[in-house]
Amino acid sequence: MKIGIMGGTFDPIHIGHLLAAERAGEAGELDEVWIMPANVPPHKPHAPRADSRHRLEMTRLAAMSNPRLSVTDFELVKGGTSYTVDTMKELALRNPQAEFSYIMGADMIMYLPKWHRIDELARIVRFIGVARPGFALRVDELDPSLQERITIVPMPQLDISSTEIRARRQAGLSVRYLVSDSVLDYMEVNRLYET
Ligand code: ATP
Numbered sequence: 354m355k356i357g358i359m360g361g362t363f364d365p366i367h368i369g370h371l372l373a374a375e376r377a378g379e380a381g382e383l384d385e386v387w388i389m390p391a392n393v394p395p396h397k398p399h400a401p402r403a404d405s406r407h408r409l410e411m412t413r414l415a416a417m418s419n420p421r422l423s424v425t426d427f428e429l430v431k432g433g434t435s436y437t438v439d440t441m442k443e444l445a446l447r448n449p450q451a452e453f454s455y456i457m458g459a460d461m462i463m464y465l466p467k468w469h470r471i472d473e474l475a476r477i478v479r480f481i482g483v484a485r486p487g488f489a490l491r492v493d494e495l496d497p498s499l500q501e502r503i504t505i506v507p508m509p510q511l512d513i514s515s516t517e518i519r520a521r522r523q524a525g526l527s528v529r530y531l532v533s534d535s536v537l538d539y540m541e542v543n544r545l546y547e548t
């Protein structure tokens with residue numbers, strides 16, 4: 354069984370995340386893709402703006418209509434700062450029959466050499482990368498041992514970020530079509546990112 358893990362803050366989840374997950378799942382012939390919201394991301398300058406329960410609920414709403422997609426609250430339940438290497442070791446132990454890939458955008462791929470215990474992580478997962486507007490994707494600049502663990506999957510380029518969505522919400526502007534309708538409704542009802 355092949356499982357893709359897509360970690361992130363998902364503050365909130367948007368169609369860039371969903372398309373990346375879908376295309377990685379298709380190209381990697383993954384049986385399942387699990388969206389995994391981070392509790393406190395190790396690399397972000399600030400804490401997530403929305404509560405983890407809201408971020409989790411929005412990922413669930415967005416994933417619901419896609420049979421290949423599901424959500425794992427593993428890192429939220431664990432609490433604190435989770436390093437991907439520790440998370441993946443634990444997930445591998447719990448799912449000994451699974452072969453895991455870790456899915457990410459270009460910004461994260463180029464940052465991989467700085468990840469905590471990257472050599473160890475690269476031994477237990479393969480990486481699936483997608484390009485992202487505004488971020489150079491130059492895999493050939495990475496260490497060859499890392500390069501051989503990375504597969505780049507094409508997808509239509511969406512210049513969308515959660516940062517932009519939060520900023521638009523704060524300014525009272527529309528984010529329709531940047532997120533699923535269910536996520537839009539959820540943000541409206543819970544007045545997320547308004548101030
Ligand atoms: P923020 O602006 O808050 O950092 P974000 O849009 O970058 O939010 P994250 O939760 O940080 O979203 O990212 C989760 C994963 O999704 C990362 O691997 C990131 O590279 C990838 N990703 C996010 N947006 C896109 C996009 N538009 N196209 C491709 N990949 C994306």
Ligand code: MG
Pocket residue numbers: none
């Ligand atoms: Mg980001």
